[in-house]
Amino acid sequence: MPRSLIFMVVALIASLLAADADHATAERGNWEGAVSGRSLQPTIAVVSEDPYTNPGTYHRTQVEPDTFSFGSKTVSIFQSGRSYRCGASNIGWSVSNDVGLTWTHGFLPSTTVHATPPGPWKRATDPVVAYDAKHDTWLALGLGIRSCPFSGGDIFVSRSTDGAQTFGEPVTVQQEQQSELFDRPWIACDNTPTSPFYGNCYVLWDDEGHHLRLHTSTSPNGGLTWSQAEVRRDTRVLGGQSVVQPNGTVVIVTPQCCPTRIDSFISRDGGATYSGHGTNYSGPLAIHEVRARVARGRLRWSVEPPVPSSDIDAGGNVYVVWPDCRFRNAGPKSRCTHNDLVVSTSPDGRHWSPAARIPIDPKHSSVDHFLPAIAVDPTTSGSSAHIAVVYYFYPDADCAVATCDLSVGFTSSIDGGATWSSQQLAGPFRTTWFPLTSSGYMVGDYFSVSFVDGKAIPVFIVGTEGTCELGDVTSCNVRTASATIPLGTT
Numbered sequence: 001m002p003r004s005l006i007f008m009v010v011a012l013i014a015s016l017l018a019a020d021a022d023h024a025t026a027e028r029g030n031w032e033g034a035v036s037g038r039s040l041q042p043t044i045a046v047v048s049e050d051p052y053t054n055p056g057t058y059h060r061t062q063v064e065p066d067t068f069s070f071g072s073k074t075v076s077i078f079q080s081g082r083s084y085r086c087g088a089s090n091i092g093w094s095v096s097n098d099v100g101l102t103w104t105h106g107f108l109p110s111t112t113v114h115a116t117p118p119g120p121w122k123r124a125t126d127p128v129v130a131y132d133a134k135h136d137t138w139l140a141l142g143l144g145i146r147s148c149p150f151s152g153g154d155i156f157v158s159r160s161t162d163g164a165q166t167f168g169e170p171v172t173v174q175q176e177q178q179s180e181l182f183d184r185p186w187i188a189c190d191n192t193p194t195s196p197f198y199g200n201c202y203v204l205w206d207d208e209g210h211h212l213r214l215h216t217s218t219s220p221n222g223g224l225t226w227s228q229a230e231v232r233r234d235t236r237v238l239g240g241q242s243v244v245q246p247n248g249t250v251v252i253v254t255p256q257c258c259p260t261r262i263d264s265f266i267s268r269d270g271g272a273t274y275s276g277h278g279t280n281y282s283g284p285l286a287i288h289e290v291r292a293r294v295a296r297g298r299l300r301w302s303v304e305p306p307v308p309s310s311d312i313d314a315g316g317n318v319y320v321v322w323p324d325c326r327f328r329n330a331g332p333k334s335r336c337t338h339n340d341l342v343v344s345t346s347p348d349g350r351h352w353s354p355a356a357r358i359p360i361d362p363k364h365s366s367v368d369h370f371l372p373a374i375a376v377d378p379t380t381s382g383s384s385a386h387i388a389v390v391y392y393f394y395p396d397a398d399c400a401v402a403t404c405d406l407s408v409g410f411t412s413s414i415d416g417g418a419t420w421s422s423q424q425l426a427g428p429f430r431t432t433w434f435p436l437t438s439s440g441y442m443v444g445d446y447f448s449v450s451f452v453d454g455k456a457i458p459v460f461i462v463g464t465e466g467t468c469e470l471g472d473v474t475s476c477n478v479r480t481a482s483a484t485i486p487l488g489t490t
Helices: 003-016
Strands: 025-029 032-037 043-048 062-070 073-082 088-096 104-107 123-132 137-145 154-160 171-174 182-189 201-207 213-219 241-244 250-256 261-267 309-312 318-324 340-346 368-376 387-394 406-413 420-429 440-442 448-452 455-463 478-486
Touching: 043 073, 043 088, 062 123, 062 448, 062 455, 062 478, 073 123, 073 448, 073 478, 088 137, 123 182, 137 182, 137 201, 154 182, 154 201, 171 213, 182 241, 201 241, 201 250, 213 250, 241 309, 250 309, 250 318, 318 368, 340 368, 387 448, 387 455, 406 455, 406 478, 420 455
Parallel strands: 032 420, 088 123, 309 368, 368 448
Antiparallel strands: 025 032, 043 478, 062 073, 073 088, 088 104, 123 137, 137 154, 154 171, 182 201, 201 213, 241 250, 250 261, 309 318, 318 340, 368 387, 387 406, 406 420, 448 455, 455 478
């Protein structure tokens, strides 16, 4: 049997293990509506697998996928060959032209010493992908790490001008200097032809060497050249994401401390300058304070505070989702026992709706939800918006390493969040099936879902039974997988 067919069969068998998620009816309100189970199992496909066998990493492991869709094409990007302390052997990509049913993959050239041809970095991490419609260019963003233990890295993009069939040598967005510690980059492009900044692409990252200062850089020419913007210095951000509204406004949504909250930074001049709030700000323009608990099972579930996921609809409304325990506790000082997924929206990046619970299951359930990613169908908006959220969960929040059942969930709405339906996509897994990092067993710090032709395409990480051991070519079996889910079908 061909190797690719074997992996497809394995993935299909894994999908049969998934069951419909618990469902409940919650009180109606802004974003708080009825939730129902979905009876149809989605199509599951293997996106990619890790080919690397170099010393010092977990073999046959892939983690932390991101995706972007434009037209009929979806591109996913991910770490391949995860290490214990910093990054991976390389960053891979995979492209689908048939709504996520089949994928063709490759690995970035000239990045790490393990790439073909080899590049200057020892490891690579934090993969993100975007598409620049004006210049018909796909951009694979990453962090190139020169030495381990982790010491930050250089921000780079690899460009593809042939529909993500191949990628060229990386272009350095910003090289890290001795006192700097770059981390958690993100990229978004302005793809609205009527925007005054059509064709601009925007990268952000934080600098742990200078109190988590926010940095941003802009390219007007498909990622060939980059220039840094002016951002206030008294920021303490970690893990931000950016979206671009149809009018050209860039909205960065990012955790900031302290206290722990989610804030926004705005650019209305094509990324030349950004307005936002410093660390002492607590006024009405901050999005929300965050209360969340770290998932059990020694899982590396994200940074603390958790990374929010954001997207926009056709009308430019910004949607943000993150794990939060506020609806599970009796008061603000009570113990954080379970995470729900909560969502907030904004028409302009400055004025945000109250955080609202997505009613995946009853408030009194034992389920813990985390690592969400949100997408909105770009042809829909407002009360008719089609919304998709992929996430991981434990049925029992108080589990241990030996008992935690890690599964992939999916919840969606076709009426702007008035009602929701939910299902389990894959699992359960044991956390020990995944590579152990210095921060815990890892599936990723973020995930992704996107839309093509009205169908949601979540991309996530799955594993098979066994203990994933560093350097053992046969012990790990962790790969990138996807589902194809028509919204509105029950």
